[in-house]
Amino acid sequence: xxNVLKISIALFVTVALGACGSxxxxxxxxxxxxxxxxxxxxxxxxxxxxxxxTLAQAGEQLMNPATFMLADTALxxxxxxxxxxxxxxxYKYAIKRLMTLKGAGTRFRPFIAANGDVKTxxxxxxKFPNSPLKDFLFKGKEDIKTMTQVQDFxxxxxxxxxxxxxxxxxxxxxxxxxxxxxxxxQGNLRxxxxxxxxxxxxxxNGLDVKCDYTEIAQRKVNxxxxxxxxxxxxxxxxxxxxYTAYSAEGVDRVVRLxxxxxxxxxxxxxxLTNNAEFGKLRKDNTLSIITSLGADLxxxxxxxxxxxxxxxxxxxxxxxxxGQVFENGICIKYDSETEKYANLADQALMGAITVKLxxxxxxxxxxxxxxxxxxxxxxxxDLRDIAPVSFxxxxxxxxxxxxxxxxxxxxxxxxxxxxxxCDD
Amino acid sequence: xxxxxxxxLLIGLGIAVAMPTPASAESAIEKFAxxxxxxxxxxxxxxxxxxxxxxxSLKPIYVLRNLEVTxxxxxxxxxxVTVSERGYLDFETNRLVLDTKNGEKVFNLSDLxxxxxxxx
Numbered sequence: 366x367x368n369v370l371k372i373s374i375a376l377f378v379t380v381a382l383g384a385c386g387s388x389x390x391x392x393x394x395x396x397x398x399x400x401x402x403x404x405x406x407x408x409x410x411x412x413x414x415x416x417x418x419t420l421a422q423a424g425e426q427l428m429n430p431a432t433f434m435l436a437d438t439a440l441x442x443x444x445x446x447x448x449x450x451x452x453x454x455x456y457k458y459a460i461k462r463l464m465t466l467k468g469a470g471t472r473f474r475p476f477i478a479a480n481g482d483v484k485t486x487x488x489x490x491x492k493f494p495n496s497p498l499k500d501f502l503f504k505g506k507e508d509i510k511t512m513t514q515v516q517d518f519x520x521x522x523x524x525x526x527x528x529x530x531x532x533x534x535x536x537x538x539x540x541x542x543x544x545x546x547x548x549x550x551q552g553n554l555r556x557x558x559x560x561x562x563x564x565x566x567x568x569x570n571g572l573d574v575k576c577d578y579t580e581i582a583q584r585k586v587n588x589x590x591x592x593x594x595x596x597x598x599x600x601x602x603x604x605x606x607x608y609t610a611y612s613a614e615g616v617d618r619v620v621r622l623x624x625x626x627x628x629x630x631x632x633x634x635x636x637l638t639n640n641a642e643f644g645k646l647r648k649d650n651t652l653s654i655i656t657s658l659g660a661d662l663x664x665x666x667x668x669x670x671x672x673x674x675x676x677x678x679x680x681x682x683x684x685x686x687x688g689q690v691f692e693n694g695i696c697i698k699y700d701s702e703t704e705k706y707a708n709l710a711d712q713a714l715m716g717a718i719t720v721k722l723x724x725x726x727x728x729x730x731x732x733x734x735x736x737x738x739x740x741x742x743x744x745x746x747d748l749r750d751i752a753p754v755s756f757x758x759x760x761x762x763x764x765x766x767x768x769x770x771x772x773x774x775x776x777x778x779x780x781x782x783x784x785x786x787c788d789d
Numbered sequence: 790x791x792x793x794x795x796x797x798l799l800i801g802l803g804i805a806v807a808m809p810t811p812a813s814a815e816s817a818i819e820k821f822a823x824x825x826x827x828x829x830x831x832x833x834x835x836x837x838x839x840x841x842x843x844x845x846s847l848k849p850i851y852v853l854r855n856l857e858v859t860x861x862x863x864x865x866x867x868x869x870v871t872v873s874e875r876g877y878l879d880f881e882t883n884r885l886v887l888d889t890k891n892g893e894k895v896f897n898l899s900d901l902x903x904x905x906x907x908x909x
Binding site: 538587588589590591592593594596656657659660662663664667711712715 | 843844845846847848850851852875877879881882884886892893895897902904906908
């Protein structure tokens, strides 16, 4: 490990915080709120003779999308000196999952070569600007070839999230003042410049404005913010728990065969169910952890739905057709019914509740019992056990093997709620 | 793939370097009190008091200290009191969450339902 890092960040900023760290009174009649010089350069030194807090602060200054992996080194050095340094812990746990992305750009290449357009991928990779981030993402072995290995990769990301969530719970009353790197967060700081000013008087030429920039580059994280962060992390956990619960082995084959999107739902199901591994509950699944998220779960649910589109662009994986079983690959299907799920209450997450639901595409409404987290409490061992057994003439599943859908509909009326309506 | 890794980076870093407001913009309330009633066939009221409420800036959440929550159901002539050293008020999900010995007790402020999460 490098024990000395000297990082120069030369960012040509048009507005630097010239008044940062000072208090001043100035005339604001011309509408300007301050300014700075271009071509500023920031040097962040990380040296072994620094104390733990100074190293943590150096790591803090490196917290940005281009250099977080360098921050990780500084934070390690800080924690080696003082394992209890909260600033270093705060950032270390926050970027732990990002560190699992190391080498991802190269590691995934064999998988992309087998299933996608590797030429385009290579061209795009070469265009990536030379930077510590490029080294971080592209230095590695080409070792991810199968869907199982893709999921193993996601498991390490998910497990880092779980560690972060546990740390946030343990340190729920943490109060920390963060010092932002003004070169990286200039946009945020510029916006806050105005908030740092108040009108103290008026005169012929304009207003007298007093600006106090003393704390403009600082952010305070308090106990309430720790809960907010914990809820967002819980949302990520929920999302990646779903992605990593069942073997997706075989989905890659569907992608290859369905490039022209001409396979029927029945054909896709055949391909998947004929793969011995597909749909098996993974041994390292964390479905049972979902209920231990406690009150965070409701916010997590909302977060996962809100970020669904960003995390799972349409057609990224299986590329199947609209209305089919695996629409948009293995993503959660987002529609008006899903929107309703976003309004779940804790009660609905704790056990089966009685609700009125519409049969999709009709005005038929039926009262039933739904256990939204049945799979978290007692996971289905093999997705084949709940798979469709027949499809109608417009290729929509109209019968399924288990009419409780793995306990989701305890009354055994899952088929009623299948979307079987055809457009013709 | 690059797109997905990019999304992960942005979302992950978005949370890692969450942007609270400046350090000077703290909001704390001494001697906090909240009361709300629902009348859906029977009148039920919730009253919560706390020695202090401290607001965050990332979400509309207030951490409460030394809480006492009283729930009154007029139809059943029931009055239940729950005390806790710590809890929080989450206006995003409209819930009051109390830390308990075994987990969390959740008061839904929309319908005054109460649920308990047992945490490992």
